[in-house]
Amino acid sequence: MKSTLAIVGFMVVFVVGCSAPIDDRATALCECYRELHIIDPNEDFELMNMVADSCKALHISILDELSDNPDEKAKFDAAYDYCQNEK
Numbered sequence: 001m002k003s004t005l006a007i008v009g010f011m012v013v014f015v016v017g018c019s020a021p022i023d024d025r026a027t028a029l030c031e032c033y034r035e036l037h038i039i040d041p042n043e044d045f046e047l048m049n050m051v052a053d054s055c056k057a058l059h060i061s062i063l064d065e066l067s068d069n070p071d072e073k074a075k076f077d078a079a080y081d082y083c084q085n086e087k
Contacts (some may be wrong), residue, residue, distance in 0.1 A: 023079035025062045030083035032058055 032055040039048040066073040 021075065021079040021082050023076045025065075026076050026079035026083055029055065029058055029062060029080060030086075033084075 032051070036048065036051045036055055039051060041048045062076065066076055
């Protein structure tokens with residue numbers, strides 16, 4: 001019984017400790033930049049510029065929103081860094 005509790009406890013700590021940082025704003029920003037990188041500038045330069053402007057505006061909006069909340073900004077930064085480096 002004790003060994004079962006120990007295994008379950010270890011699994012909970014492992015899953016919680018190894019989970020990716022999540023922030024909806026970071027996810028939205030990463031998705032925006034992923035979409036931008038899919039666009040071929042030789043085929044649709046205007047669309048590429050529009051999406052780039054949208055991503056930039058979103059990023060600025062997020063930073064403005066988080067400017068007075070360092071804890072939330074740190075969570076966003078961690079999640080954004082994680083999603084930028086996902087393979």
